[in-house]
Amino acid sequence: MKTDWKPxxxxxxxxxxxxxxxxxxxxxxxxxxxxxxxxxxxxxxxxRWMNLVYVGVGAFFLSFVWRYLxxxxxxxxxxxxxxxxxxxxxxxxxxxxxxxxxxxxxxxxFVLIFPFLFSSYQTSIMITALMYVMLGxxxxxxxxxxxxxxxxxxxxxxxxxYFYALMNHHFGIGFWAALPFAxxxxxxxxxxxxxxxxxxxxxxxxIVTLGFGEIIRLILENWNELSYGPSGIAGISRPGFFGxxxxxxxxxxxxxxxxxxxxxxxxxxxxxxxxxxxxxAWIALREDEVACQAMGIDKTRTKLTAFALGATWxxxxxxxxxxxxxxxxPASFTFMESAMILSIVVxxxxxxxxxxxxGALVLILLPEYLRAFSEYRMLAFGAxxxxxMVFRPQGIISGIRQRYEFRKQAQQEVSP
Amino acid sequence: MTVPxxxxxxxxxxxxxxxLRALDNINIQVNSGEIVALIGxxxxxxxxxxxxxxxxxxxxxxxxxxxxxxxDPVRLNRLKPNVVTENGLARTFQNIRLFQKxxxxxxxxxxxxxxxxxxxxxxxxxxxxxxxxEQEMVEHSYRLLEKVGLDSYVNELAQELxxxxxxxxxxxxxxxxxxxxLLLDEPAAGMNPKExxxxxxxxxxxxxxEGVSILLIEHDMKLVMSISDRIYVLDYGQMIAQGxxxxxxxxxxxxKAYLGEAFDA
Numbered sequence: 001m002k003t004d005w006k007p008x009x010x011x012x013x014x015x016x017x018x019x020x021x022x023x024x025x026x027x028x029x030x031x032x033x034x035x036x037x038x039x040x041x042x043x044x045x046x047x048r049w050m051n052l053v054y055v056g057v058g059a060f061f062l063s064f065v066w067r068y069l070x071x072x073x074x075x076x077x078x079x080x081x082x083x084x085x086x087x088x089x090x091x092x093x094x095x096x097x098x099x100x101x102x103x104x105x106x107x108x109x110f111v112l113i114f115p116f117l118f119s120s121y122q123t124s125i126m127i128t129a130l131m132y133v134m135l136g137x138x139x140x141x142x143x144x145x146x147x148x149x150x151x152x153x154x155x156x157x158x159x160x161x162y163f164y165a166l167m168n169h170h171f172g173i174g175f176w177a178a179l180p181f182a183x184x185x186x187x188x189x190x191x192x193x194x195x196x197x198x199x200x201x202x203x204x205x206x207i208v209t210l211g212f213g214e215i216i217r218l219i220l221e222n223w224n225e226l227s228y229g230p231s232g233i234a235g236i237s238r239p240g241f242f243g244x245x246x247x248x249x250x251x252x253x254x255x256x257x258x259x260x261x262x263x264x265x266x267x268x269x270x271x272x273x274x275x276x277x278x279x280x281a282w283i284a285l286r287e288d289e290v291a292c293q294a295m296g297i298d299k300t301r302t303k304l305t306a307f308a309l310g311a312t313w314x315x316x317x318x319x320x321x322x323x324x325x326x327x328x329x330p331a332s333f334t335f336m337e338s339a340m341i342l343s344i345v346v347x348x349x350x351x352x353x354x355x356x357x358x359g360a361l362v363l364i365l366l367p368e369y370l371r372a373f374s375e376y377r378m379l380a381f382g383a384x385x386x387x388x389m390v391f392r393p394q395g396i397i398s399g400i401r402q403r404y405e406f407r408k409q410a411q412q413e414v415s416p
Numbered sequence: 417m418t419v420p421x422x423x424x425x426x427x428x429x430x431x432x433x434x435x436l437r438a439l440d441n442i443n444i445q446v447n448s449g450e451i452v453a454l455i456g457x458x459x460x461x462x463x464x465x466x467x468x469x470x471x472x473x474x475x476x477x478x479x480x481x482x483x484x485x486x487x488d489p490v491r492l493n494r495l496k497p498n499v500v501t502e503n504g505l506a507r508t509f510q511n512i513r514l515f516q517k518x519x520x521x522x523x524x525x526x527x528x529x530x531x532x533x534x535x536x537x538x539x540x541x542x543x544x545x546x547x548x549x550e551q552e553m554v555e556h557s558y559r560l561l562e563k564v565g566l567d568s569y570v571n572e573l574a575q576e577l578x579x580x581x582x583x584x585x586x587x588x589x590x591x592x593x594x595x596x597x598l599l600l601d602e603p604a605a606g607m608n609p610k611e612x613x614x615x616x617x618x619x620x621x622x623x624x625x626e627g628v629s630i631l632l633i634e635h636d637m638k639l640v641m642s643i644s645d646r647i648y649v650l651d652y653g654q655m656i657a658q659g660x661x662x663x664x665x666x667x668x669x670x671x672k673a674y675l676g677e678a679f680d681a
Contacts, residue, residue, distance in 0.1 A: 269540050276539030276546075277532055277553075280518070284526040287515035294470060294509075296501035296530025296593050305536065 015071075019063040026059035027052055073391055111260055115253040123256050127324060129364040130259040131317050136344040136356040137266045138313030143342065144350035145274060146306035147286025149206040151338050152193070152213025156186040156311035158220060158333035160318025165233040165328050166226075175239040175323045179316060186315025187308040194307035198300055201289070213338055220330040232329025236322050255324055262320070266313055271353055273309065282306050283351075347388055349395025358396050420447035422483055423597050423629045424469070424505075429478035431461075431468055431653075438464045440653045442478070444631075446597060448485075451623060451630045453640045455664075456650035457673055462633040463510055465650070466599055470507050471497040484596055502530045506595035508586040510602045510633070516575035520566055520585055523574050524557035527592035560588045563625070564618060580611040584618065591626060598622070600632040604639050612636055616643055641665065649673070 034055055037046040115123045135157065142150045160182040167173040167181075197208050220227040227233070238251050239258060246254060273279045281302045284292040293299050322328050340363065348359020366384065370377040388396065424446040431439040439461045446452045454462050467473045469480050469492060480492040482503055490503050506527075515523050532553060538546035561567045564584040569577060574585060583603055590598055603619070604612045616639055623630055634640045640647065640661070647664040649657040651673040657664050664670055 272542060273536070273539050277529060277534050277550075278536060278539055280522055280526050281529055283518055283522075284515045284529075287517055288513045290472065290497075291509065291513035291515065292526070293497040294472075294501060294507055294513075295527040295589065296498045296506075297526070298496075298498050309536070 015064065015067050019060050019067065022063040023056045023058075023060035027056045030055050069391065115256050120249045120252045123252050125365065125368050127252070127256050127259050129361050130256075130263050131320060131324075132341065132344060132364045133263050133357050133360040134259075134266050134313050134317045135341045136348065136360045137263075137270050137353065138310050138317075139341050140310075140345050140351065140353070140356050141270065141273070141282070141313075142306050142310035143345050144352070144356070145279060145286065146282040146303065146310075148197075148303065148306060149202065150209045150307075150310070151206050151335070151342065152209040152211070152216070153310075153314060153341050154333045154335070154337040155193070155213040155216035156189055156314035157318040157321070157337065158216055158330070159186045159189050159311075160315035161322040161328050161333070162220060162227060162233075162318070163315070164319040164322045165236050168236050168322075169233055172237075174237060175319070179319050182319035183312040183315040186311040186318070189315075190307040190309075190311030191304050193311075194304040198303055210335070210338075213333075213335060217330050217333050220333070227330070230329055230331070232327060232331075234327045236326045236328070238326060239323050255320070259320065262316065267353060267357075274351075274353075278302070278305060343385065347385060347395060349397045352395065352397045355395050355397035362396070420450075421485075422446070423448050423450075424631065425479075425481045425483065425489075426469065427479045427481075429465070429468060429480065430476045431464055431473060432476045438653050439468065439475070442650070442653075442655055444648055444655075446629050446631050448629055449623070449627075450645045451619065451632070451643050453644035453647045454631060454633050454650065455635070455637075455640055455647060456656075459652075460650040461653040462650055463601060464653075466507060466601055466633065469500070470505060470599065471495050471500040482597070498530065501593050501595075504594070504596035505599065506590035506593040506597075507599035508583075508590050508601055508603060510605065512582050512586060514574040514582055514585060514589070516573065518574060519571050520561065520574055520577065521554070521557055521570045523585060524560055524589050524592045525553050527589045528553045528556060531592075531594055557588075557592060560591050561585075563591075563622070564588045580607055583607065583615070587618070587622070591622065591628070595628055598628045598630045600630065600634075602633050602635060604634055604636045612639055615639070619643055 031052070034051040035048050037048060038044075039046065114126060118126075135153070138156075139150065139153050142148050142153070163182045163185050164173075164175065164178040167178050168175075193209065193212050197205055200208055221230055223229075238246075239255065241254055274283075281292070281297045284295065284297060285299065285302050285306075289299065292302075321332070325332075344359040344363050345356055346359075347363060348357070349355025363385075367377055367381050370380050373380060422445050424444070426442060426444045429439055429442040429444075430437065442461075442465060444452075444454070444465075454465065456462055464473065468475045471492065474494060478493075481489050482492055482505060483489045484504050492500055492503070492505070495503070515526060518526070532549050534546040534549050538549075558567065558570065561570060564587055566577075566581060566585055566588065569581060569585075574582065577585060583605075587598075587600070587603065590600075600619070604615050607615060619630060619632070620643060622628065632640075632644070644661060646659065647657075647661055648655060649664060649667070649670050651669075656669040656673060657667040659667070
């Protein structure tokens with residue numbers, strides 16, 4: 001019995017030694033910051049030795065837990081244990097109609113009564129989260145399906161927002177009239193961006209799209225005659241409700257339902273696109289561009305449709321954003337937004353619709369509910385992103401969905 | 417069958433990469449119903465030739481013409497790869513280029529792209545026409561997978577297939593574009609003798625059943641000699657011999673190219 005434990009004990013003791021080294025290193029690194037406190041007025045130094053102990057013990061435990069999880073992950077990938085139970089649950093949800101339908105109804109009912117359960121502040125946060133769900137699903141077409149790394153996605157969001165704001169400001173055009181055109185205009189911009197970057201991929205594409213996003217923002221910031229510059233546009237109308245005046249709270253609820261409907265629409269459209277002739281062409285393009293062309297797929301057209309259809313959703317959301325905040329200026333459309341949306345797609349799981357939804361909810365709601373930790377909020381947020389990426393590089397939910405559907409189709413054909 | 421009808425007619429093909437002449441005045445004809453092999457030592461320019469006729473490279477000079485039955489001949493020069501495929505030329509790759517993260521069935525369905533036409537609206541609204549086209553696409557793809565013996569793998573990811581099966585999937589995928597000429601780039605590379613033998617039978621069967629002509633690059637001489645009607649031999653971008661398997665195997669230039677000058681002495 002004792003011999004069995006020996007290698008494990010050795011392993012544990014070596015990990016403990018490594019963790020001690022890590023904690024000593026951290027103590028050394030944070031020494032000037034955490035231990036010494038200089039009071040310039042008294043010209044004295046306060047030594048806070050207790051902090052040294054806290055840092056040491058904390059770093060030791062974090063390092064040890066980290067090592068333990070990494071070891072478990074390695075073991076897991078050897079046996080592929082982790083994957084199989086997830087696959088099994090996934091299969092269960094997809095194969096068993098009762099589970100999926102009742103789950104869907106449950107979520108649906110919860111969403112519908114959400115505004116009545118929670119305060120209008122919570123509802124407002126949820127609207128923002130749903131907006132990012134839609135943005136994520138749109139970017140998912142470009143990045144997740146077609147494999148085109150787009151760092152300037154926020155540009156299309158800005159186009160939609162400014163389109164509605166300007167139309168409303170100058171011509172008094174309402175939200176519902178502007179919404180489809182905001183999407184359409186964003187699609188046009190998607191194609192405009194698409195043309196020059198047709199030959200680029202990977203890093204080069206990322207840099208050019210990044211530049212494109214900045215160009216749009218700088219134009220909005222500097223072309224005062226068009227966009228009113230950094231001061232932005234105020235007094236944008238909220239969505240009309242059959243001409244009835246609504247209170248601010250009612251507006252929030254109304255906007256929440258609009259968002260829910262649009263997210264549902266986006267989900268249906270994107271999932272249908274993904275399993276269509278065009279969607280498969282996108283994925284093929286992502287997998288192997290040369291083979292994709294050799295199989296008779298027009299690279300140019302496929303890339304442009306991906307850019308256009310991805311941008312459309314950003315245009316819609318931009319229009320909603322303008323209607324929600326009633327004020328927009330270029331500060332809302334910085335690179336941070338693009339990075340956020342991209343994080344949603346990557347963290348949630350590239351190509352997976354449910355993954356992107358979960359990713360958006362986590363990334364938008366987490367910082368809100370972490371407000372309790374005040375200044376450590378962004379630290380915890382960043383740490384959770386790092387942890388997810390280390391332990392699940394494929395994203396929270398990887399895109400394995402469509403495969404099952406094909407199996408069913410194929411089996412139906414084999415049987416008769 | 418008296419007069420051989422050409423399918424692919426390549427004349428005076430020259431391909432320069434900077435100062436390097438990779439292909440020098442190459443003439444190759446493939447007739448309907450033929451299996452033609454293109455052989456030569458490594459670096460002879462065989463794959464370059466494939467890349468030229470499939471539109472990946474733009475040749476410096478020369479004419480490449482494809483004759484589709486019932487249609488006007490099409491000059492392939494300066495056409496994009498996907499247009500070349502639409503005109504009936506499909507290929508496989510030396511280093512397998514499958515869509516790794518798609519299922520086996522999807523890999524074949526992707527290749528139906530150029531023979532189908534449902535668009536964005538069709539995909540979103542899923543009208544009857546789109547659904548019918550989709551169903552046809554699945555059936556056609558499944559039939560091809562049965563033909564190459566991959567029907568049991570339909571829902572596996574392409575990357576999870578054994579090596580030999582991946583090669584066969586590439587062939588099925590190329591067939592899904594409804595080619596009149598199938599270009600196989602080293603289909604037997606990395607296969608064991610048993611797999612190579614099965615491939616031999618598969619290629620012959622495909623020729624018979626699908627009515628395609630075949631042009632293949634191959635290093636496995638046993639395979640080449642047993643299935644090809646005619647053979648072209650390339651060396652350093654030059655055509656050094658052509659003819660039936662027997663003629664080529666007795667050609668002094670070919671023996672020299674493969675075994676070196678020392679043989680002469």
